[in-house]
Amino acid sequence: MVVLTSHEQVTPTAFPERLPEHHDSEKINREPRLTVEELRAELEKLGDRSDDEADEDTGNPLHGTILDNEKKTNPNKAPLPEGYVGGMTEDYRPYEQYRVVKKTYGNSLKIPRATLFTLVRNEELYDILVSIERLENRFNGKMNYDWIFMNDKPFSTEFIELTSSMVSGTARYGIVPYEHWSYPEWIDQNKAQAVRESVKFSRVLYGSSESYRHMCRYNSKFFYHHPIMDDYDLYWRVEPNVDFMCDILEDPFRYMADTGTQYGFTIAFQEFYTTVETLWKTSMVYFGNSTIKEQLPTRNLLDFISDDNGRSYNMCHFWSNFEIANLTLWRDPMYENFVDHLDHAGGFFYERWGDAPVHSIGASMILRPEQVHVFGNIAYKHTVAGTCPLDDDLFKRARCTCNPRGDWTISSVQHCNLKFLRASKQQKMKDFNKYFNILRQVKLKKNEGKKRNTMQGHKATGSSLIVTKQTNRVHPQNLVGEGAGGGLIV
């Protein structure tokens, strides 16, 4: 059990039970340390710089800000309230631009050392407000977990003001160290530029983007080394413009802690082949090494990521825009050495390796199946895909607004969630079969209708029936966006 006074700093043991009685809301509810006016005045002192100004300097993202000092520390730190529960130290850590401590910083049911985490740009302010509003309404408003915002540039005053006023827990604003968002010396930058400017990559989503590549490398290799993250064991990644369509009745952090789960997701997706042409081969050089091999669990999730026992990659990955994980997974030398090996191979820049396939291959090889969990009870949507609980009782209790027939697991033609369920032997949701069969019937009827129309067409034109051979092989790139009502494994 860990209780911090404002002057103590302790390393908590893993996942203590519920927090002690005296941290109930009555005791911990006290006046906020800063009024809105005071916060604004503090932020003005930080020196709000536009991104254009930030770009002018030599690459140091802190240049000209209040953090541009030897310790990279904000001297105008907000004092932590007495009796603060969590792993935070009183002093700001390096690269922490700002911290807003709320009066609702505690909740007796909270898992200590767990946080929401968002990498985001200033210009995505209104998109991230949407995500915060949804998650606070559906979950965090009653839990008050901390929320870390991370940026490769200093956050604007407006960003800090608006996001911190919507988050119910403590809001922390971190800046990515320059070394984590720039080229390592072994990368040939001319070659990287040629790749981005090639016709081949101009046809791929974000294929021509330089910042996207830094972002993927950062999420694969660095975010868990940011000093702010030292204060946490568990994180839940949240991106701009995501939706949660049911109340989240069971705290996923508690689920992770109670069950020893290391990695949790909602949607599994297929990667664009062009972006990862050599990722599998490069990964298998590492995992095929005899010293590494003998340290892997005898049962892992290889069958989730490969359909031929490891010879090739089937493109399935945990869609990492939603990700709840234990940071020890990434800090484990087994993963650290893996991602370092990938980094030296250059594919983050010479191809466009995403953090999602990198995390997925790492986690699937290193973990036992029962250490990975699909949160079927969380209704989550981002861009082209969404999930919905296949459990009619839960649907009502959690006041859901999604359509279970559109749930990604049963409706996607990519089949990656189904592959995970098969490989992990995780139990399906209570009404999985009901909805699976409904979609199967719809699909059969549609096919019958198509067949009838073809026959009638042939009769009408009097032509003889020519049967052309249909190929079911679809390139992964063509599958994106084919969500509800798509093909099924039968």
Ligand SMILES: Nc1nc2c(ncn2[C@@H]2O[C@H](COP(=O)(O)OP(=O)(O)OP(=O)(O)O)[C@@H](O)[C@H]2O)c(=O)[nH]1
């Ligand atoms: N600070 C910062 N954050 C970024 C940058 N590029 C992307 N991000 C964040 O990184 C996360 C992933 O970026 P997205 O652009 O959403 O990439 P994606 O999820 O692969 O693409 P979509 O499917 O279009 O959402 C999001 O939280 C973004 O806000 C960047 O250059 N700087």
Ligand SMILES: [Mg+2]
């Ligand atoms: Mg996204």
